[in-house]
Each structure stands twice: as structure tokens, then as C-alpha cells.
Amino acid sequence: MPLIDVTGLRHAIAGRPVLDIPHWSVESGRHCLLLGPSGSGKTTLIHALAGLKRPDQGRILLDGQAVWDLAAAGRDALRGRLIGIVFQTLHLVPALDVAQNLHLARWLAGLPRDTRAVAGALDRVGLGNRLGARPEQLSQGEKQRVAIARAVVTAPKLILADEPTSALDDENCARVLDLLLEQAEVCGATLLVATHDGRTRDRIADRLELPKLGAPARTTLGEGHAA
Amino acid sequence: MNIPSLAWAYLRRSALTTCLNVALLALGTGTIVVLILVGTQLQDRLAKDAAGVDLVVGAKGSPLQLILSALYQIDIPTGNIPLAQAQALAADPLVAQAIPLALGDSFRGFRIVGTDPAFVALRQASVAAGRLWQAPMEATVGWQVAQRAGLKVGDRFNGNHGLSAGGAEHEGMPYTVVGILAPTGGVIDRLVLTPIDSVWAVHDAHHHHHDGDDHDEHAHETEAAQPPDREVTSVLLRYRSPIAAARLPRRINAESGMQAAAPAVEMTRLLSLVGVGTDTVRGFGLLLVASSALSIFVALYNATQARRYDLAVMRALGATRTRIACLLLTEALAMGATGTALGLALGHGAVEMAGRLVPQARDMGITGLQFPATEPYLLILAAALSVLAALVPAIHAYRADVSAVLSRG
């Protein structure tokens, strides 16, 4: 059973078609790039997958569950349990320290409080010594790593990363991508990276390409895929 | 992590605003608490000192002045009335009890009241030491008189002319303390009680002294025993039946040279006058509470605007809309509860301090350790107001389009 299974997805914003995905699926454990120029609907698709934005038409199955058949609270629960999200702007909760940001994610995902899991996740991104730091005390790179740790601390099956590298220089771009892949491996999650950043192309073989102006999306599968 | 700790993190982050809201609410509730406490205790006090008295009869003048002077001993009397007329009242079939009061002198600012021992029973006072007065020039003093003047049973003291301290001392006619009353918290604690005859005797001696007359003791005694034109200051009446309320005051006011005033009527009138003042302060207190609710509303509304992205991120991390709304309600409730609790403590503390430090308040037995039945409503009111203040921001956050907020990020 694929982790993501999308059929006949169509969405228009202000009368303008944005998404047209006849069929697209991602097997569990594989990673996928969501490629497309700015404004091609990447964020819209991610929000549709996460149950945050209802598409006009089509069906989205996550781990076999039809996301948009669920009631609002059910979607929230599914999102908390199944998905870890890394935002382009990272957005850590400034009122909370680094560790608390991770505790928050676990709590919202309905998981029990687990100080070791939080410390472990921060340790793996090299921030084992910054647990009590406030987000404003961190460098941009450190914030990025906290955001990634926060996305994986709930042991999600799907990690959604929206433009994680677009604002970074080459070196940091590679580093963040490495970290994302590494963390996805650690928790056995599928990583979906939405980007218009060409530098990521060679790192993830499977891809869904969103052309501009809502033309039908194209799927490309990389090596090792059971056809 | 849970809602309270998350709410706490946010409240702490905007500590200044939080403190301002809490302080505003505390001041508002504190003001109301003080008013409630002092108001109820004052009213209790007034009611207690008027208990058992249906009608006060005295010289013509202001009815309120008559009540204040006769019952509460705080104004000067309207004048005197003939003893014969007072005695006629006591014999009236509509009257169950008539207690005469004769005022005129004082001791260190405490009024010397000539009256019957029935007055002590009327005030529900009891003797703490010694006994009640019997013979002329014997005095039983109230608890505070004994405390402040350091009087013991057996002590002697001279009265001063007039009702306030500073009048000429009546030398040669000392009173003897035969008893001390237990404290009641009422007016009687501040009175020197003696037979009416003492007042007359001192009065006569005073006059004779000034007139330069040289009456011998025997003549004086005779005059005191058979008074031709004896006067008392007022008479406290208790009705025999409710019919008396309809007839007696009207009859006295119309047909005699005296004035009758009902404490219930006059005190209602007084309280309605004073009430305007307390209503104003109470209104001010409510205004403070309302403005703090408004301030909490503005703070939370701004917070939800500033935290739009935070809240959206929490939703993206799996928070339900209900949880987000609960978070905001919790923050408001925490501010509301803290502010109200502080206000209650502040109000009770202030009244207790006043009861201990301000002599007038101490005399009246004002205490901050009384908890009126209306207080829980104050808590509920404050809680309701803070929830109300959080409602609009909570609904806003509840309805927020997470996707739109995140994309605009």
C-alpha cells in the first residue's frame, strides 16, 4: 500500500487552475521531490496532503486513509500522528525554548511526554547542548536544525518539507538536504521535498513535476523503484 | 507540555501586558470588595444599634438628627422634652417599652447618658466587671471607655459639660465606676451609663454654681426627688402592636410639642443619600473591572494577530481548533483568576488594615476577615468577563484559515 495515493486531484485558485494531478503515489520509505517553479502549486499540494487545504476535486489517501473524508478533528489527529512538517520560514514558537518546541510537537501529536526522545532528536541534529536556548538566541542554521528535529520527534511516517533549501547557499543547501534524508532514514519516514531549487535534483530520484499554469503534473520514478 | 504550561509561556513572554491586566483587575475587584465589606459591616452596625427601637421621641427638629443623636450618639440632640410627657408615653397602651435618655455631659469625649438599666438589655450588652448602676452618681461604663480611660471598678471621675471633649469640668460631683460592660462592637461600648438622676443632679449643681446660689444639701435632695420641670433628651420606644406604627408617630408629631422619628425610615433615607456616594465608588470599581476585561480582550486580540503564525504552526503540528481556542481561554482565565484573587486579597487586606489602624474603623469593629456571600459572584463575574474577553479572539483563532496564514507566512 502506498503511503501517498493521489487520484484525480484538481484545484483552482480564484478561477485559475493550479493543480491537476491525474494520479500520483509514493511508496512507503521512498523519498520524492516535488518540483515546480514558483507559483506552480507546490505549497497548495502540501497543504492538501496535510489536510489543511481542501482541494476542489480528487481523492488523497494517506496511509490508506482518505484525508478529506475525515472530520476536521480527525484530520488534525491524522496530521499530528502521521506527518512532520518543515516550513520554509521554519517558524519555531518563540515563547518556548528549543526543547519545549519539540515537546509541543509531541504533545500536539498526542504522544506522551518523552524527555529522552526530545533530547535524542536534538542530539541527532547536533544541538544536544542547546535544549534550553530560546529561538531568538539561535543562528539561522541552528533554527533550521531545530525545525527538522521538531518535524521528526513525533516519529512521523511522512516528512513534508516546503522549500527547505531555497534561501540557503550551496554548502548549507547540501547540509540541510543531508540532514533531512538522514533523519527520514532514522525514523523510517518518507520525505517529500517541495522545491524550485535545481540543486536538490540529483539527491532524490523520484519526482513529481508541477508545470506552470495548472497543466497536468508529470511523475518520474528513479532507480530501484518496483515498476 | 499541556495547555496551562503553554498558556504560562505566552503570558510570561508578554509579562508587562499580563501584569497590567492582572493589576487592573485586582484594583477593580479590590475596590468592590472594600465597598462590600465596609458597606455590609456599616449597615450591620447601624441595624444593630437600632435593634429593638421602633420609634425615637425627642424635641422638634430634624428627624435624622434626632435618630443620629439618640441611637448612634453622633449628632447633637435636637433639644429636651418634659419628663412628664415622656412618662405619659411610657404609660400609653400602644407602647410596650419606653427607655428615657438624658444627655448633656461627657467624660473625655465619651457621652454620659442618664438612662434605665433596661437600656443595657436593649443593646444586648452584659456586665463584664462589677454591676449595673443603681444609685445616683454611680456609673457603669462601656468597654472602650474603660479601656481608653483606664477605668476600673471603684474609680471616680468628673464629667465635663457638653457632649464633646473640652467642656468645663464639673468639679465636686464625681461619678463612681460600679461596673464595666463587655464589648459589643456597638455604640454602647463608648457610653458612660448612669441614672437619670445623676444627670439632673450634675445639671442642677452646675446651674446653681453658676447662679451663685447657696442651696443646702437638703433642699437640693428635695428638688431632685420632686422635680417640677424635669426634662429628658429623648425616649426610645418599642411598639406593643403594629397598629402603633400607624398611629403613634402621627399623633405625637401632630398633637404634642415633641417629635417622633422612626429609625427604619430615617436610616433608609440616610443610606439612600450616602448610597449615592458608595454607588459612585462601586461604579468606579465596576468600571475598573470592565476596563480590565477590555484590556484583556485587546491584549488577547493583539496576541492572536501577532501569534497568527504561531497558532497556524500549532495547527500544522496537529493541534485541533478546540485546543487553540482553549489555549486562549486559559490565558484569559488565568489572568482573570489571578487578578480577582489578588483583588480579593487586596480588598480584605486593606479593610483589615483599616480595622486595625484607623481608630474610627476600629471602634466600629470593622474587619477584613469577613467573607460576604456576594464574593463568589464577584469571582464568577470576573471569570465570565475574562472568558468573554477571550471569546472573540478564540473564535477568530478557531476559524482561521491555517493554509492561508502559512502560505502568506
Ligand SMILES: Nc1ncnc2c1ncn2[C@@H]1O[C@H](COP(=O)(O)OP(=O)(O)O)[C@@H](O)[C@H]1O
Ligand atoms: N491565498 C491565496 N490567494 C490567492 N492566490 C493564491 C493564494 N495562495 C496561493 N495562490 C496562488 O496559487 C498559486 C499556487 O501557489 P503555491 O501553491 O503557493 O505555489 P508554490 O508553492 O509552488 O510557489 C500561485 O499562483 C499563487 O499566486
Ligand SMILES: [Mg+2]
Ligand atoms: Mg510555496
